[in-house]
Amino acid sequence: MRVFTIYVSYSFNFGPSVVMTTGANLREQLQNIQKEIDDMRMDVNAIKEMQALQTICLRGTKLRNKCLLPFAEVKRFHEASETCFSRGGTLIFPRDEEEDEMLQKYIREALPSNSFYWLGINDLQDEGKYVDVAGAVAEYTPWEKGGEQPANGRKLNCVRGSLENDGGWAVENCREEYPFICEFTIP
Template identity: 40%
Template sequence: MTAAMAHPKLLLLLVLCTALLQHGDGRPSRSRKQAPGRQRADEEDMKAQIDKLWQEVNSLKEMQALQTVCLRGYKVHRKCYLAIEEPKHYHEANEDCIAQGGTLATPRDIQENNELREYAKRSSPGSKDFWIGVTDIVKEGQYVDVNSIPVTFFNWDKSKKQPTGGKRESCVTISLAAQGRWHDEVCRSQKKYICEYLIP
């Protein structure tokens, strides 16, 4: 569904919600007065219909927001990537991605890693590195993603003997200078970052 198609549906759903609220459910009544039980059942039915419509409106809004991100960023397989130019420390970067409905990008295999590197090079020429969603903050040497799930794919820069930082360097960047290899860094360093959005 395109963003242009989502707008009319949103408008139609909002009009229906408003009409239901103002005029009831649109069914003619046989008499002016209904039994209290029947009236309560009708009100509950109308409330259920309105709740369902609001769920559809919110779902369409989420899809539209995701499409906007994908238009600004890069779509690959079932993900969209969006590079953020304003440097932040790791935790701020992670919170910003979450606030936008995504997470810090986490490559799951060499193909994703290479696509992420190529996108980063195109979107921000001259940049050195970007935060990705991999850390060993909780337990030294046990790398997890932003959902605390153990990471099984690694692309460390072995020429620099990465990871090197011990407890001091617990957050991971993808280095464009090192052809997409990973470096561990001090989490409070200011870096650009890439958010990842899953496409349903």
């Protein structure tokens, strides 16, 4: 025995019409509607995310394809990293000299009383191999004192930037407390 459902739909152009459909056809239509609703939810979430990034940029600044948000409060490396992550970002990490110079200029304005700040790279997993939070190797590393990578032990694993010593980087104990800047990628 086949089950038929009759329902009336209204078309803006053609007025009311009567449609006969089977239970299977109705299920297919419901699945299609559910897929459209799910797609709309994803679109709304993407719009909300973009609005949040715009709000962050209003409180911070835009640098290339990133929004930067400074935090003057000092925190340990992991706490600073968690703060950025909880807001959808990561600790700032300049990828080249030009970006590093722009970042230092911004830090002088945003955090004027601080000369050191956390960067989003470390060698916690493999001593001497500096990586960002995604695990990508840091290729640009302007170390203090001649540009050499510091030869440190297990207690010094987190990298901080400096507005002193020509802006060179240094490896610190991750328990030190410095201000920090979160970066958020703009889609």
